[in-house]
Amino acid sequence: MRSFDIAVIGGGASGLAAAINAKRTSPGSSAAIIERLPRTGKKILATGNGRCNLSNVDLSPDNYSGTCKEFIKRTSGFSVTDFFMSLGVICESDSAGRIYPRSHSAASVLDALRLECSRLGVEEICGLEISGIDRNNVSDRMMLAVKASDDIISAKRIILAGGGMSQPALGSNGSLLGICKALGIKTIPAYPALVPLMTDPKLVKPLKGQRADANVVFCANGKGIKSIRGEVQFTDGLVSGICVFDLSHLYELYKNSECELRMDLLPDISRKAVRELLLNLRQIRSYASTDDYLSGIFTRPLGIYVLKRALGNCPELTKDIDDRMIDKTVATLKSLSFPVTGTAGYERSQITGGGIVAEELRENFEFRKIKGLYACGELLDICGQCGGYNLDFAFSSGALAGKSAASDLLGRQ
Numbered sequence: 001m002r003s004f005d006i007a008v009i010g011g012g013a014s015g016l017a018a019a020i021n022a023k024r025t026s027p028g029s030s031a032a033i034i035e036r037l038p039r040t041g042k043k044i045l046a047t048g049n050g051r052c053n054l055s056n057v058d059l060s061p062d063n064y065s066g067t068c069k070e071f072i073k074r075t076s077g078f079s080v081t082d083f084f085m086s087l088g089v090i091c092e093s094d095s096a097g098r099i100y101p102r103s104h105s106a107a108s109v110l111d112a113l114r115l116e117c118s119r120l121g122v123e124e125i126c127g128l129e130i131s132g133i134d135r136n137n138v139s140d141r142m143m144l145a146v147k148a149s150d151d152i153i154s155a156k157r158i159i160l161a162g163g164g165m166s167q168p169a170l171g172s173n174g175s176l177l178g179i180c181k182a183l184g185i186k187t188i189p190a191y192p193a194l195v196p197l198m199t200d201p202k203l204v205k206p207l208k209g210q211r212a213d214a215n216v217v218f219c220a221n222g223k224g225i226k227s228i229r230g231e232v233q234f235t236d237g238l239v240s241g242i243c244v245f246d247l248s249h250l251y252e253l254y255k256n257s258e259c260e261l262r263m264d265l266l267p268d269i270s271r272k273a274v275r276e277l278l279l280n281l282r283q284i285r286s287y288a289s290t291d292d293y294l295s296g297i298f299t300r301p302l303g304i305y306v307l308k309r310a311l312g313n314c315p316e317l318t319k320d321i322d323d324r325m326i327d328k329t330v331a332t333l334k335s336l337s338f339p340v341t342g343t344a345g346y347e348r349s350q351i352t353g354g355g356i357v358a359e360e361l362r363e364n365f366e367f368r369k370i371k372g373l374y375a376c377g378e379l380l381d382i383c384g385q386c387g388g389y390n391l392d393f394a395f396s397s398g399a400l401a402g403k404s405a406a407s408d409l410l411g412r413q
């Protein structure tokens with residue numbers, strides 16, 4: 001049996017930040033990270049397309065959903081950029097407020113975290129999957145039972161940092177959610193978020209590979225729930241793009257309703273002005289094929305698609321489009337609708353919604369019911385939008401959980 005003062009389960013963004021901050025708070029304590037993959041931090045390497053969008057200048061609960069969204073008021077006091085500065089990583093923000101390492105390299109972020117763990121003497125135990133927490137058979141120590149080798153690791157303070165279920169090849173397989181449930185901890189069932197949405201494949205097939213700037217509204221039973229402006233991308237049976245990702249968590253809430261995405265393909269132009277534009281185009285392109293009618297506004301395939309969706313059978317020549325057809329085309333391009341039939345699942349989702357509910361945790365990320373046990377990161381019921389919000393929460397909640405566990409151990413709380 002191996003024993004540590006502090007054991008962090010999960011060597012992702014939140015676990016690495018937890019271990020570093022625990023050791024910085026209590027350098028004399030022994031700390032270990034236990035990671036099921038052969039190495040820590042695999043997911044970090046995939047973030048931000050390899051550039052690691054690690055935070056955002058505008059951190060507020062409004063950028064998050066889930067029962068733990070108000071935790072942002074606690075974590076925003078912890079500066080992720082200052083933390084990285086202390087690791088020797090300089091950060092910079094882009095015009096949209098997204099914060100990246102100046103190197104634009106996720107590998108340099110992971111290297112800095114791992115170097116600090118090594119400097120501080122955090123032990124990395126990789127290739128070991130924790131299968132349960134044994135609360136019996138303890139005095140002032142907690143026991144972790146490791147199934148793979150019947151190994152037992154004991155620790156005085158334990159931090160759960162096992163992430164959600166998204167992209168299991170990068171490590172997160174949801175096993176800690178199961179362990180939490182077995183401990184009687186209340187969780188919201190997991191669901192994929194920041195994920196492409198599924199639609200009728202026949203409806204989207206002609207648009208494969210197309211992109212469009214649009215205002216996208218997520219509707220349930222015909223009612224608009226939330227709208228976001230951005231670039232929409234169409235692929236095999238799927239609609240994606242950052243704006244769709246940021247709406248995708250709504251599918252879980254409304255999946256028992258008729259869900260659809262409605263897109264305004266000319267969001268900056270009023271209906272009246274769009275009508276004028278189409279009347280004018282009819283004149284300019286009167287002898288052109290209707291296939292070319294809208295190609296001055298949209299890509300040719302998108303223009304053809306909009307007209308087909310609006311009119312069904314189109315006349316051959318633009319001059320034969322009558323005013324009634326123009327009205328129908330205006331209505332379609334201001335509200336191009338796609339039913340939402342599901343999500344692309346955990347394999348394609350960037351984060352997992354659901355998880356440990358807010359009421360289970362104290363201010364310092366310790367479980368109310370189980371003293372000495374802490375949780376952080378994506379394991380909690382919180383979903384950030386695209387833009388660095390999820391990594392910020394993982395690093396900052398991990399850091400605070402690590403500090404709390406170590407302070408508690410030192411008897412400071």
Ligand SMILES: Cc1cc2nc3c(=O)[nH]c(=O)nc-3n(C[C@H](O)[C@H](O)[C@H](O)COP(=O)(O)OP(=O)(O)OC[C@H]3O[C@@H](n4cnc5c(N)ncnc54)[C@H](O)[C@@H]3O)c2cc1C
Nearest residue numbers: 010012013014036047048053130163171377378388390391
């Ligand atoms: C492709 C992709 C790109 C992304 N890009 C961004 C971005 O640019 N900006 C942003 O803010 N967010 C981004 N995210 C989301 C962000 O990466 C996550 O929210 C964040 O990494 C969560 O950190 P975590 O430590 O909570 O969980 P994870 O990073 O999932 O780490 C959990 C770790 O625990 C280990 N583990 C799980 N169970 C056990 C067990 N039983 N025993 C031992 N070990 C276990 C796992 O192997 C894993 O290494 C992206 C996600 C993906 C998939």
